[in-house]
Amino acid sequence: MARKKLLLGNWKMNKTPSEAKEFALGCGDMIRFAVDNGIDVGVAPTFVCLQTVVENAPKDLIIAAQNCNEHDHGAYTGEISIPMLKEIGINWVILGHSERRTYNGETSVACNAKIKALLAASMTPVYCCGETLETFEAGETKSFVKKQIEEGFAGLTAEEAKKVVVAYEPIWAIGTGKNATKEIAEDTIASIRSVLKALFGEAAEEIRILYGGSVKPNNIAEYMSEKDIDGALVGGASLALDSYRGLIENLVK
Numbered sequence: 001m002a003r004k005k006l007l008l009g010n011w012k013m014n015k016t017p018s019e020a021k022e023f024a025l026g027c028g029d030m031i032r033f034a035v036d037n038g039i040d041v042g043v044a045p046t047f048v049c050l051q052t053v054v055e056n057a058p059k060d061l062i063i064a065a066q067n068c069n070e071h072d073h074g075a076y077t078g079e080i081s082i083p084m085l086k087e088i089g090i091n092w093v094i095l096g097h098s099e100r101r102t103y104n105g106e107t108s109v110a111c112n113a114k115i116k117a118l119l120a121a122s123m124t125p126v127y128c129c130g131e132t133l134e135t136f137e138a139g140e141t142k143s144f145v146k147k148q149i150e151e152g153f154a155g156l157t158a159e160e161a162k163k164v165v166v167a168y169e170p171i172w173a174i175g176t177g178k179n180a181t182k183e184i185a186e187d188t189i190a191s192i193r194s195v196l197k198a199l200f201g202e203a204a205e206e207i208r209i210l211y212g213g214s215v216k217p218n219n220i221a222e223y224m225s226e227k228d229i230d231g232a233l234v235g236g237a238s239l240a241l242d243s244y245r246g247l248i249e250n251l252v253k
């Protein structure tokens with residue numbers, strides 16, 4: 001089964017609600033273009049911007065939160081639950097981004113609980129993994145990422161695993177302008193797929209795996225030519241409408 005290509009913009013801690021609304025109102029033509037060309041496109045605004053993007057963007061735009069809590073409600077100050085997201089029309093959540101792992105202590109085991117909670121709510125988790133420069137230079141990328149995948153996917157059935165999107169983002173490539181070559185990205189992503197195959201058999205062929213880390217309009221097409229790379233998770237280049245359009249146009253090519 002062919003995997004549908006996916007472009008997801010990770011806005012991180014950028015855009016106020018009015019700026020997010022402006023993007024939502026301005027992206028209609030490019031979302032139509034993406035849909036006409038059979039690709040999925042989305043953005044992940046901050047929590048306070050989610051509702052305005054839901055209300056003002058075309059319905060085909062996937063809108064993801066950047067985190068969630070695994071509990072439905074309770075004494076978890078500062079947290080946002082899955083039912084809260086669902087009620088405002090959010091069905092996708094990014095989990096385990098390296099910035100959350102670094103600054104907020106997010107672990108693969110914690111992500112596993114969130115992945116299970118999202119799947120139970122019929123939502124789509126986008127599970128991020130990736131190694132530091134030190135790990136990369138030590139030649140330990142594959143074993144490091146294997147552990148992140150095994151812990152994140154622990155206890156899932158093959159049917160559930162198919163519904164998870166994976167994003168491989170080498171930390172040394174995020175926001176640095178030093179994108180991984182397409183060969184490095186493909187090599188690691190193919191190894192992630194073989195880890196998933198060992199866990200879930202043929203279902204691994206249906207799991208979408210994205211590359212992320214300094215993806216720009218002028219390099220996105222390179223990644224898409226690789227057989228295991230199904231799209232991109234893009235930070236900086238997803239913020240401006242022109243650049244977002246460039247990503248879509250070059251992904252489709």
Ligand code: PGA
Nearest residue numbers: 174175213214234235236
């Ligand atoms: P970048 O961020 O595209 O700005 O490198 C990617 C990400 O962190 O998801």
